[in-house]
Amino acid sequence: MKSACLKFLFLFFDTKEAKLTEKIQVSPDSYIFRFTLSNQKDAMAYPAGSHFAILRIPNSSEAFTKKYTPINTIESMKQGYIDTVIKIYRPNTDPNFPQGGKLTPFLENLKIGDVIKISGPIISIKYDKQGFIDVIRKKQQEDKKAKQRIKPKNLFLIAGGTGIAPVFSIAQQICLDQQKDIKITLLYANRTEKDILLKEQIDDLQKQYENFKVVYVIDSGKQTQSWNGEVGRIDQNMIQKYGPTSTDKDNYVMFCGPKGMVKMCFEAFKNLGFDPYHYFRF
Structure with missing residues (x-):
């Protein structure tokens, strides 16, 4: 209880007001939300790959929070807003959330001009500049180096569903930074x-950008005749087909998505002989 309270205080001690100024539906259950911060400079606090938390307190005994990732460019953040993509979990639409999400239905019902509370940045992986990426390692991996600063030659990115947000944010900023020597491959499943x-x-x-390549993956039986991506689920064989080898010290992997996919990634890269300091999850 004590650690949970401390975490709560840490996340929300420095909250900021953010006004919804745009909401665009991008799939049957997902939107891109644009939040404009009351202090224009606050938007610049979120480097590519970082997260912010949205706080909702419906009554005195409940508080809900969830992390999201800005997907707009660092340059556009200078205008004082952050964009993020959010999937809405409505009741009886997802077997994992039969009653719907605790936060996302609230977000779907927000109207232009409504103000919410956010905090952050929350950082595990962030793009700095000139191709350098700073990593704070997760507990799932044995921690000898709490922090790493890397500059990959080959960056293999894996995403599932809304896990695309931090992955896209990193890839986009590397490309916009004209880091053409970094080869980026994105494997993205839906x-x-x-x-x-x-x-x-x-x-x-x-x-x-010639150094950026994407491979889309959808579930078996869901493809149309014109589909030219992969079919099935991302697994070790698919990772071997598109990913880098484990032998080059300049090859790195980052992934974000559902728990099952993340677990598979950790197991696959371990099985493939990757140095544990060369693959990370957001």
Whole structure:
């Protein structure tokens, strides 16, 4: 109880007001929300790959919070806003959340001009500049180096569903920073083609930058005749097909998505002989 309280205080001691100024539906159950901060400079506090937390206190005995990732560019943050993509968990639509989400239905019902409380930045992985990425290691990996500063030559990114947000944020900023020597491969899984989030932005990035490549994956039986991506679930074989080898010290992997996918990634890269200091989860 004590640690939970301390974590709560840490997350929300420095809250900021954020006004909803735009909401665009990008899939049947997902939106891009634009929040404009009351202090324009506060938006610059969120480097690529970092998170912010949204706080909702519906009554005196409850408090709900969830982390989200800004997906807009560092340059656009200078205008004082952050964009994020959020999946809405409505009642009776997802077997994992039969009663719906505790926070996302509240967010879906927000109207333009409504003000919420956010905190952060919360950082485990962040892009700095000139191709350097700072990593604070997760507890799931044996920790000898609490922090690392890396500059990959090959960066393999894996995302599932809304896990695309921090992954896309890192890839986008590397490309915009003109780090053409960093080869980026994104393996991105969703249930169906219509569930693919940020597809337009991802495709634009691939068209503009030769060092960025994306491979889309959807569930078996969900593909149309025109589908030219992978079918099934991301597994060790698919990782071997598209990912880098474990032998090059400049190859790194980052992933974000559902718990089952994250667990599979840890097991797969261990089985493939990767140095545990070369693969990370957001």
